[in-house]
Amino acid sequence: xxxxxxxxxxxxxxxxxxxxxxxxxxxxxxxxxxxxxxxxxxxxxxxxxxxxxxxxxxxxxxxxxxxxxxxxxxxxxxxxxxxxxxxxxxxxxxxxxxxxxxxxxxxxxxxxxxxxxxxxxxxxxxxxxxxxxxxxxxxxxxxxxxxxxxxxxxxxxxxxxxxxxxxxxxxxxxxxxxxxxxxxxxxxxxxxxxxxxxxxxxxxxxxxxxxxxxxxxxxxxxxxxxxxxxxxxxxxxxxxxxxxxxxxxxxxxxxxxxxxxxxxxxxxxxxxxxxxxxxxxxxxxxxxxxxxxxxxxxxxxxxxxxxxxxxxxxxxxxxxxxxxxxxxxxxxxxxxxxxxxxxxxxxxxxxxxxxxxxxxxxxxxxxxxxxxxxxxxxxxxxxxxxxxxxxxxxxxxxxxxxxxxxxxxxxxxxxxxxxxxxxxxxxxxxxxxxxxxxxxxxxxxxxxxxxxxxxxxxxxxxxxxxxxxxxxxxxxxxxxxxxxxxxxxxxxxxxxxxxxxxxxxxxxxxxxxxxxxxxxxxxxxxxxxxxxxxxxxxxxxxxxxxxxxxxxxxxxxxxxxxxxxxxxxxxxxxxxxxxxxxxxxxxxxxxxxxxxxxxxxxxxxxxxxxxxxxxxxxx
Numbered sequence: 018x019x020x021x022x023x024x025x026x027x028x029x030x031x032x033x034x035x036x037x038x039x040x041x042x043x044x045x046x047x048x049x050x051x052x053x054x055x056x057x058x059x060x061x062x063x064x065x066x067x068x069x070x071x072x073x074x075x076x077x078x079x080x081x082x083x084x085x086x087x088x089x090x091x092x093x094x095x096x097x098x099x100x101x102x103x104x105x106x107x108x109x110x111x112x113x114x115x116x117x118x119x120x121x122x123x124x125x126x127x128x129x130x131x132x133x134x135x136x137x138x139x140x141x142x143x144x145x146x147x148x149x150x151x152x153x154x155x156x157x158x159x160x161x162x163x164x165x166x167x168x169x170x171x172x173x174x175x176x177x178x179x180x181x182x183x184x185x186x187x188x189x190x191x192x193x194x195x196x197x198x199x200x201x202x203x204x205x206x207x208x209x210x211x212x213x214x215x216x217x218x219x220x221x222x223x224x225x226x227x228x229x230x231x232x233x234x235x236x237x238x239x240x241x242x243x244x245x246x247x248x249x250x251x252x253x254x255x256x257x258x259x260x261x262x263x264x265x266x267x268x269x270x271x272x273x274x275x276x277x278x279x280x281x282x283x284x285x286x287x288x289x290x291x292x293x294x295x296x297x298x299x300x301x302x303x304x305x306x307x308x309x310x311x312x313x314x315x316x317x318x319x320x321x322x323x324x325x326x327x328x329x330x331x332x333x334x335x336x337x338x339x340x341x342x343x344x345x346x347x348x349x350x351x352x353x354x355x356x357x358x359x360x361x362x363x364x365x366x367x368x369x370x371x372x373x374x375x376x377x378x379x380x381x382x383x384x385x386x387x388x389x390x391x392x393x394x395x396x397x398x399x400x401x402x403x404x405x406x407x408x409x410x411x412x413x414x415x416x417x418x419x420x421x422x423x424x425x426x427x428x429x430x431x432x433x434x435x436x437x438x439x440x441x442x443x444x445x446x447x448x449x450x451x452x453x454x455x456x457x458x459x460x461x462x463x464x465x466x467x468x469x470x471x472x473x474x475x476x477x478x479x480x481x482x483x484x485x486x487x488x489x490x491x492x493x494x495x496x497x498x499x500x501x502x503x504x505x506x507x508x509x510x511x512x513x514x515x516x517x518x519x520x521x522x523x524x525x526x527x528x529x530x531x532x533x534x535x536x537x538x539x540x541x542x543x544x545x546x547x548x549x550x551x552x553x554x555x556x557x558x559x560x561x562x563x564x565x566x567x568x569x570x571x572x573x574x575x576x577x578x579x580x581x582x583x584x585x586x587x588x589x590x591x592x593x594x595x596x597x598x599x600x601x602x603x604x605x606x607x608x609x610x611x612x613x614x615x616x617x618x619x620x621x622x623x624x625x626x627x628x629x630x631x632x633x634x635x636x
Contacts, residue, residue, distance in 0.1 A: 030185035032165060034177060041151075041169045041183060042069050042176040048153040051160060054079040056152040056197050057171050062138070064124065064215065065173030071123040075130070082138045082171060083201055085146025128215055131208050138211050139204035149175075149183075152194060162190045243269075246302040253294040253327055260510055260518035261287050265294045267508045268425060272369075275457065277424040277446030279375070281431050281509040285529065288427045289319060292371060293327055295425060296342060300331055305368035306341045310411070312374050313346040320344060320373070347377055350407035360410065364417040372411075375426035378445065379438035382406035412445055421448065431507065432493050436474065439497075440467045443506065458501055470496050546609070553605070557598060564601075566619075568626045570594045 034040045045055070049070065054077055062084050067074055074080060130136040151165040167183030169175040186193060222230075247254045247262075254262065264280055268291070271278035282288050292309075299305045311320050321344070324331065332340030343363070349356055363370075372378065405413075415422055424446040431439050440463060447453035447463065454460040474496050497503045510518075512529050519526040543550070556564040565573050570590040572582060605612040 032167075032169075032181070032183045032185070034169075034179060034181050040177050041165070041181065044165060045070060045151060045153075045176070046073050048155075049073040049076050051155050051157070052077060052153045053156045054081070054154045056081045056083075056150075056154070056194070056201075058083045058085070058146075058148040058150040058197060058200070059171035059175075060085045060147050060149065061170040061172050061175070063170075063172040064127070066171045066176055067127050067136075068123045069173055069176055071126070075126060078135070080130075080136045081201065082136070083197070083204055084138065084140045084207075085148060124215060128212065131212050131215075134208075136208070138206075138208045139201060140207050141200055141204040143203055146200070148200075150193065150197070151183075152190065152197060162194070163187050164190050164193050166193070241302070243298070243302065246298070250302070251294070251297055252330070253290070253297050256327065257290055257294060258287070258515070258519055259522045260515050261291050261294070263518075264291050264508045264510070265298075268295060269298070271506060271508070272423045272425060275446075275454075275506060276421055277426065277443065277506065279426045279428070279431060279442070279507040279509075281428055281507050282515075283510075283512055284429050286510065286512065286515050288429070289323060289373075292373065292425075292427055293323060295371065296324075297328055297331065299369050300341045303368075304341065306366055307343075308363050308367045308370045308414075309342065309344045310347055310350070310370065310372045311344065312377070313348055315373065316344065316346055347374075347407065350410045351405065360414060364414045367414070367417065367422055369423040369425065370411075370414065371425045371427070373427050375428040375442055376430050376433055376438065378408050378411060379433060379441050381408045381412075381441055381444075408441070408445075412448070415446060416448060421446065432497070436467055436470050436493060436496075439503070440464070443502070454502065458505060460502060463502075466502060470500060549609075557602070564598060566594045566597060566623075568623055569597065 032039065032041050032044050048055075050073075055074075057080070059082065062082055127136065131138070149167060149169055149171075151169075152162060153164070154162045164186040165183045166186055167181055169179070169181040169183050175181065241250065257265065264282065268278045268280055280288055280291055282291075296307060296309065299307050309320065324342075331342055350360075415424065426442055426445075431442065443463065451462050451464055452460075453463060460466050474493060516526040516529070556562060567573055570593070572587045572590055575582060601612065601615060604615045
């Protein structure tokens with residue numbers, strides 16, 4: 018039955034777009050003259066639907082648009098995450114509209130209405146949502162509310178061209194309204210995201226922007242692609258083995274998709290070389306600003322040495338000029354002086370952060386304290402000075418004026434003591450958003466995901482359950498091997514993989530040391546270090562120690578009356594010396610060579626102190 022026959026007395030009112038004089042657009046057009054608001058449910062939303070009602074929808078006090086799962090698959094990523102894609106229905110509809118409406122007349126009014134809240138948009142993502150309904154609320158209570166329910170999406174074809182089947186409902190509108198309100202309340206607000214998409218097409222561009230865009234398009238063919246840079250411009254890429262090139266490409270891809278990436282190849286597989294290639298790509302090809310955080314022990318011996326050797330044109334090291342690379346020690350995080358100012362600049366301007374030995378940031382500590390760096394506290398009883406942990410300072414650096422930075426983490430041990438070690442490192446770039454991977458990996462709760470993995474691990478280790486239990490690395494590896502999150506964020510290859518890759522590429526493979534069974538050695542500490550131990554005992558004697566450290570404890574040589582000594586200052590000096598003595602004992606425990614190096618450095622400091630004191634007395 019057509020619309021005209023329905024108007025001639027039938028109880029069944031059908032609107033199917035088949036009548037050239039009576040379409041869904043006409044139905045809604047007439048209702049805007051008497052309605053105060055529309056509630057619309059649709060699978061798709063196109064800008065053309067509102068433009069088809071231009072001049073009429075403005076008469077409404079409120080227009081609510083509830084989009085469904087059809088939009089979720091094709092456009093939600095673009096609308097919610099700001100990613101432009103040709104498949105975005107709304108974006109494509111605006112581009113299509115430009116073909117017949119060069120200046121997008123009518124669109125600025127839509128933008129203004131969304132900003133004022135006259136048009137409100139939400140998206141339903143809990144389940145598949147294919148509903149199409151138009152609930153119209155009349156201004157006069159005597160007219161009441163009605164609804165058109167059927168197959169027409171809120172698109173230009175759905176309102177005008179497609180053969181649809183829509184039936185008007187008059188009696189059960191209250192039940193339908195309850196259904197709409199329930200789904201509306203469960204939907205996500207996306208009006209702001211829709212504004213971003215529309216305003217990109219409607220905002221006025223300055224002459225300079227138009228000129229710059231024209232130049233960009235003109236010179237596009239002259240730009241070097243990433244693959245061309247790797248093959249023809251890069252200094253590092255030819256040096257890499259094939260498996261290292263694969264790791265580098267994977268890191269870039271993962272970070273661009275998720276905001277962060279890990280390379281967790283084993284010791285000796287060249288993670289530093291992959292890091293150097295990453296730095297060269299980011300700095301030289303993409304012209305990005307990069308902050309590199311490395312352990313103090315490896316800065317000069319590894320990174321600065323290799324940067325000078327392989328990438329001298331980049332700079333970023335002592336003596337280097339005009340560089341977009343800056344290197345910090347892990348311990349610089351939380352230091353005083355000009356470091357807070359420098360890190361504010363990193364927060365504002367850096368595009369990417371690379372962390373070597375990233376497992377040092379597996380423990381967040383306590384926010385606002387130095388739980389992960391006890392050396393930051395004064396060590397004086399009663400002191401209330403507390404500084405943020407290095408973890409939290411690094412986390413703060415991740416979000417600046419340019420938005421979230423890319424984070425690249427390098428570690429051979431992503432898991433040390435528990436699975437949460439990995440979660441804490443991931444949270445450095447998720448910015449503590451528990452549902453960060455909801456849209457990309459289907460993980461609704463990051464914390465819940467790791468609790469689930471922990472439970473699986475406990476089932477496999479029933480005898481080691483408990484807070485003091487040590488993590489079974491084999492079982493942990495088995496759990497992680499099948500984990501979706503780990504698989505999507507981590508690049509990790511074994512020595513066997515690297516060896517096989519080298520054999521396929523060159524026919525030869527690097528020689529890795531073969532682990533042998535432990536052997537018992539006839540060893541005597543007294544025979545080896547007997548005399549040294551006696552000297553150590555004399556030096557660290559409690560009564561009259563040789564290891565006085567006068568540079569830190571000048572009161573040890575005080576000749577005046579005891580009552581003139583500031584007791585607090587003296588105790589503070591003693592505590593400093595005690596800490597240093599303990600550190601020297603730890604160095605001796607580590608190795609004689611390490612202890613010898615520390616002694617030499619301390620001797621030079623003491624000598625400089627003595628000479629400067631004598632010079633002052635002479636002057």
